[in-house]
Amino acid sequence: MKYIVGIGGVTNGGKTTLTNSLLKVLPNCCVIHQDDFFKPQDQIAVGEDGFKQWDVLESLDMEAMLSTVKAWVSNPQKFAHAHGVNVQLDTSDTHILILEGFLLYNYKPLVDLYSRRYFLAVPYEECKWRRSTRSYEVPDPPGLFDGHVWPMYQKYKQELEADGVEVAFL
Numbered sequence: 001m002k003y004i005v006g007i008g009g010v011t012n013g014g015k016t017t018l019t020n021s022l023l024k025v026l027p028n029c030c031v032i033h034q035d036d037f038f039k040p041q042d043q044i045a046v047g048e049d050g051f052k053q054w055d056v057l058e059s060l061d062m063e064a065m066l067s068t069v070k071a072w073v074s075n076p077q078k079f080a081h082a083h084g085v086n087v088q089l090d091t092s093d094t095h096i097l098i099l100e101g102f103l104l105y106n107y108k109p110l111v112d113l114y115s116r117r118y119f120l121a122v123p124y125e126e127c128k129w130r131r132s133t134r135s136y137e138v139p140d141p142p143g144l145f146d147g148h149v150w151p152m153y154q155k156y157k158q159e160l161e162a163d164g165v166e167v168a169f170l
């Protein structure tokens with residue numbers, strides 16, 4: 001059996017931390033991180049608000065992410081070997097793929113592929129504080145969280161609810 005598990009939700013919600021714990025205990029488990037599919041910085045649009053629009057779907061090469069998922073679906077064993085994941089012989093009929101990222105469920109071609117969609121949510125204040133302690137490859141300019149990151153999070157979350165996409169909140 002093949003299972004695709006989504007670990008989605010808000011920035012700094014703990015997605016990477018949870019994913020790393022799951023990778024240690026689940027057999028034959030591969031991972032794809034959505035952040036690895038950000039377009040180069042010079043292709044990120046600047047909004048009317050003056051901020052680079054990192055937190056929109058258009059800033060990610062979702063077609064490339066989908067191709068990577070399809071490569072796993074077509075041959076999980078080969079994918080595991082190529083990514084240094086040991087396939088355990090006694091469980092070799094079970095393969096798990098974790099997709100980890102902040103906009104996992106708003107890209108239509110992927111949404112029906114999940115066996116289970118988990119969503120990590122944290123309150124505004126906690127999220128803002130956690131984010132302020134992080135340093136990304138491209139550091140957040142002042143005001144980005146309130147001006148762009150949090151409003152986009154709310155917009156995409158509302159879109160999910162409106163589309164009736166079922167998620168399990170953690």
Ligand SMILES: Nc1ncnc2c1ncn2[C@@H]1O[C@H](COP(=O)(O)OP(=O)(O)OP(=O)(O)O)[C@@H](O)[C@H]1O
Pocket residue numbers: 010011012013014015016017018035102130133
């Ligand atoms: N259960 C938790 N309780 C408190 N803090 C946590 C918890 N899980 C993670 N954190 C902290 O929150 C921060 C973000 O964690 P993590 O990198 O796992 O989140 P993320 O959702 O992958 O973030 P991003 O979307 O920015 O990649 C880190 O500083 C981490 O130590």
Ligand SMILES: NC(=O)c1ccc[n+]([C@@H]2O[C@H](CO)[C@@H](O)[C@H]2O)c1
Pocket residue numbers: 011035038054055102136137138149
């Ligand atoms: N990974 C990156 O290149 C990058 C650059 C600038 C901002 N981000 C932030 O990553 C978060 C998702 O994990 C988003 O909230 C982006 O703002 C990532």
